[in-house]
Amino acid sequence: MKAVFKREFRAYFQSPLAYVAIGAFFFVAALLYTIGNLLIGDGDFVNILSNLTFALIAIVPILTMRIMSDDRKNGTEVLLVTSPTTTAEVVIGKYLAALCVFLIMVALSTIFPMITMFYGTPSISAIISCYVGFILLGASYIAIGVFASSLTENQIVSALITLVFFVFMFVIDALVAVISGWFGTVLSWLSLLSRFSPFSLSVLSLTSIFYYLSFIAVFLFITIVSSDRRRWKSN
Amino acid sequence: MIEISHLIKQYGDIHAVNDISFTVEDGEVLGFLGPNGAGKSTTMNILTGFIPYTSGEIRVNGHEIMEEPEAVKKMIGYLPEIPPLYMDMTVKEYLFFAAELKKIPKAQRAGQVDMAMNLLKITDHSHRLIRNLSKGYKQRVGFAQALLGNPEVLVLDEPTVGLDPNQILEIRKIIKKLGQKHTIILSTHIMQEVSAVCDRVVIINKGHIVAIDTPENLSAQLSGTGALSVTVIGPEKEVLACVRGLSGVRSVKVSTDKGDNGKVYEIVTDSNVDVRKTISLALGKAGYPVIEMKSADKSLEEIFHELTTEGGKK
Known part of the structure; x- marks a missing residue:
């Protein structure tokens, strides 16, 4: 697992991928902060962070699009599979690498509330709570991205699948509101965004934390199983 | 020891590998021979645990590949047809990564x-990006990867394909050297390679084994x-x-007519008798001059051709 993690993490910074993703995220964050906080003299960073979840929709697919598909395209999958390292270790190692790049992004964005702190006293607990939610949401998005990437050997297709998933996540709450019965209930289980709201209201909801962690675990599990299954079927 | 028994791999209705059985003894270099698409790579991919078989059994030192994949994978070093290289890594980084993957x-x-790196002579290139290496060096890096962890078994899928003649000789020398300490299965469709490095040959065609023997026996047996x-x-x-009447001659037939320059006769004889003198004398005595006489023993190429074309139709 460590070997895969180290390789993938380095690979992010050897290609423009990590820089593009981090740069784009930082740019959007700075833009929102300038418009939403600085220019109107508002100190509410929680609001900015909540809006930044939209940026993840574009950035996470960039981060995860090649993570599984590249090995299939380049034939390096053979090395991973025929070594004594298990598929679970490979998938988790790759996931953690993407997660770490994401955490770097998040860490860089903390500069904005820090700037605010020079000039006022924003509620630190509210900001931390919102960050916890933001990280969990992002981590769940990445799990979806890793799964999508394991479905294809084409990066673009992988990114598009991820994007479709995310768009679906956005309409899900609207759907839940109109669809009643068991289907509506099942859909509501998938709603990542509705679990984010407590965090933005500075509530560290254990249910939500547990929900996100299970969501990630389930998606990584599906990724592991589907990667193995695919080799069983085709090739 | 590697024991492969009744191995079958099906893709839908197609049998890529159809009931293959053979064993490889410790320290043996086994050549896996067959035309493109015969099922060589498929067999190797199954043996190394990359893809599962449909039915059958593969044991490496007693461990079944599907039952104890990790134990088996630890014993095998694999160089696939396309070396599994990360282009964005240097040679050294890549080999360290592979070593860690192999849990060394x-x-x-x-x-x-x-x-x-020493064995494959790539030490001088250890800090170069794999992307920038030539095909031959990429192959060597892939080969070096297979050697990490000193696995008992090496599975090499067409290790010399696409290399220049000097590199081919060098790689063969390395394989021969490694053959002293490792069990090696190598696939190829080049005959000289088999006679050069292999102790035994398995010829497969369309998923079936058509022959297993030493390269020498194969030549002798088939001719x-x-x-x-x-x-x-x-x-x-x-x-x-005249020729038919001679002892030791099994059959005679005309193969080509050269007009004024005579006719070419294909003569099949008992293997243990040299009938050249008798034939020559008898024909000379009868007044029919022998213009040319040559042994028509089959080369490994011809045997291969025979087995994988006619043999395959059976």
């Missing part, structure tokens, strides 16, 4: 990587009868009658 203890990694090709000037009927 940290203390031994540097030693193993150095050993592999178990001697064969001569003789060009004689003279009336066909008489020449045929």
Whole structure:
């Protein structure tokens, strides 16, 4: 697992991928902060962070699009599979690498509330709570991205699948509101965004934390199983 | 020891590998021979645990590949047809990564990587990006990867394909050297490679085994009868009658007519008798001069061709 993690993490910074993703995220964050906080003299960073979840929709697919598909395209999958390292270790190692790049992004964005702190006293607990939610949401998005990437050997297709998933996540709450019965209930289980709201209201909801962690675990599990299954079927 | 029994791999209705059984003894270099698409790579991919089989059994030192994949994978070093290289890594980084993947203890990694790089003569290129290496060097890096962890078994899928003649010789030398300590299965469709490095040959075609033997036996066995090709000037009927009457001759037939330069007769003889002198004298005495006489023993190429074309139709 460590070997895969180290390789993938380095690979992010050897290609423009990590820089593009981090740069784009930082740019959007700075833009929102300038418009939403600085220019109107508002100190509410929680609001900015909540809006930044939209940026993840574009950035996470960039981060995860090649993570599984590249090995299939380049034939390096053979090395991973025929070594004594298990598929679970490979998938988790790759996931953690993407997660770490994401955490770097998040860490860089903390500069904005820090700037605010020079000039006022924003509620630190509210900001931390919102960050916890933001990280969990992002981590769940990445799990979806890793799964999508394991479905294809084409990066673009992988990114598009991820994007479709995310768009679906956005309409899900609207759907839940109109669809009643068991289907509506099942859909509501998938709603990542509705679990984010407590965090933005500075509530560290254990249910939500547990929900996100299970969501990630389930998606990584599906990724592991589907990667193995695919080799069983085709090739 | 590797025991493969009744191995079958099906893709839908197509049998890529159809009931293959053979064993490879410790320290043996086994050549896996067959035309493109015969099922060589499929068999190797199954043996190394990359893809599962449909039915059958593969045991490496008693461990079944599907039951104890990790134990088996630890014993096998695999160089696939396309070396599994990360283009964005340097040679050294890549080999260290592979060593870690193979769960080689940290203390031994540097030693193993150095050993592999020395053997494949890539030490001078250890800091180059794999992307920038030539095809031959990429192949070597892939080969070095297979050696990490000093696995008992090496599975090499067409290790010399696409290399220049000097590199081919060099890689063969390395395989021969490794064959002293490792069990090696190597696939190829090049005959010289088999006679050059292999102790035993498995020829497969369309998923079936068509022959298993040593390269020498294979030549002898398949051309178990001697064969001569003789060009004689003279009336066909008489020449045929004359040759047929000789002892040691099994059959005679005309293969080509060269007009004024005589006719070429294909003569099959018992393998243990040299009938050249008798034939020559008998024909000379009858007044039909022998223009040319040559042994028509089959080369490994011809055997291969025979087995994988006619043999395959059976």
